[in-house]
Amino acid sequence: MINFNGTLTDNTRILTPDNRGFAYGDALFETLKASHGSILFWEDHYFRLMASMRIMRMDIPMTFTMEFLEAEILKTLEANSLHTQTARIKLTVYRDAEGLYLPQGHDVGYMITAQALDSDFYLLDEAPYVVDLFKDYFVAPGLLSTIKSNNKLIHVLGSIYAQENDLQNCLLLNTDKQVVEALNGNVFMVKGQVIKTPPLEQGCLKGVMRKQLIDVIQKLPDYQLEEVAISPFELQKADELFVTNVIRGIQPVTQYRKKAYGFTVAKDLLGKLNAKIRLTS
Incomplete structure (x- = not known):
């Protein structure tokens, strides 16, 4: 069942040809994880969505409170018999207006x-996970690159490139040729006790899991977190490299070109991340 503007329907052909999310990518989305009726990091997702809607100059309805959207998500889970297990949720908000490039209004629809997921908590995947750079196109630094808009062509083309080259993922570069993120999440690099991740100013996604992990790392005396630019050259010297998102948690990279990585730090951080979830659930 799909929740379309508050109405539950099993009709999967509900978008019209002039829907702006379809026609122009004039839409945003949040990918969330819920476990037994509890939405993980819901507050962070909500405030990111509100900030993104402001950047996109969408009118935020008075009804779009945190409580209202949470209730709509839970209603959707229950309609799909997913309220007693773990699920992946996609909340899409689009500008509901006529017009061409220039919208004739700024109201929104959602x-x-x-869909079901297998695991309640985050598990460490130790299987081979090989990445390389995707250099056909580059991410432009700026606010629009930090939000989850429907314009994901670089990620689509990078995913095709990864499949064609037997890669599990690709790393994206910005126009300054710095590593900014992976196709499906943020990037963290470990060298000794220092953990680096690109700053938002470089053009990386303002990831919810990125925020959670930064909070975890900053409370640990054994590690030093740095939000700094990462060059492709540094990847060859790193001890560990991992990708983060709210669905997988932490995904260790095992190989970048001829460089092999361990995952000791990733495993340690994943345990602390799961502990944080248990305490806040």
């Missing part, structure tokens, strides 16, 4: 979909 759609919520959900």
Whole structure:
């Protein structure tokens, strides 16, 4: 069942040809994880969505409170019999207006979909995970690169490139040729006791899991966190490299070109991340 502007329907053909999310990518989305009716990091997702809607100059309805959207998500989970297990949720908000490039209004509509996931908590995947750079196109630094808009062509083309080259993922570069993120999440690099991740100013996604992990690392005396630019050259000297998102948690990279990585720090951080979830659930 799909939640389309508050109405539950099993009709999967509900978008019209002039829907601006479809026609112009004039839409935003949040990918969330819920476990037994509890939405992980919901407050962070909500405030990121509100900030992104302001950047996109969308009118935020008075009804779009944290409580209202949470209730709509939970209603969707229950309609799909997913309220007693773990699920992946996609909340899409689009500008609901006529017009061409220039919208004839700034009202919004929304759609919520959900599907089952296997694991309640985050598990460390130790299987081979090989990445390389995707250099056909580059991410432009700026606010629009930090939000989850429907304009994901670089990520689509990078995913095709990864499949064609037997890679599990690709790393994206910005126009300054610095590593900013992976196709499906933020990037963290470990060298000794220092953990680096690109700053938002470089053009990386303002990831919810990125924020959670930064909070975890900053409370640990054994590690030093740095939000700094990462050059492709540094990847060859790193001890560990991992990708983060709210669905997988932490995904260790095992190989970049001829460089092999361990995952000791990733495993340690994942345990602390799961402990944080248990305490806040």
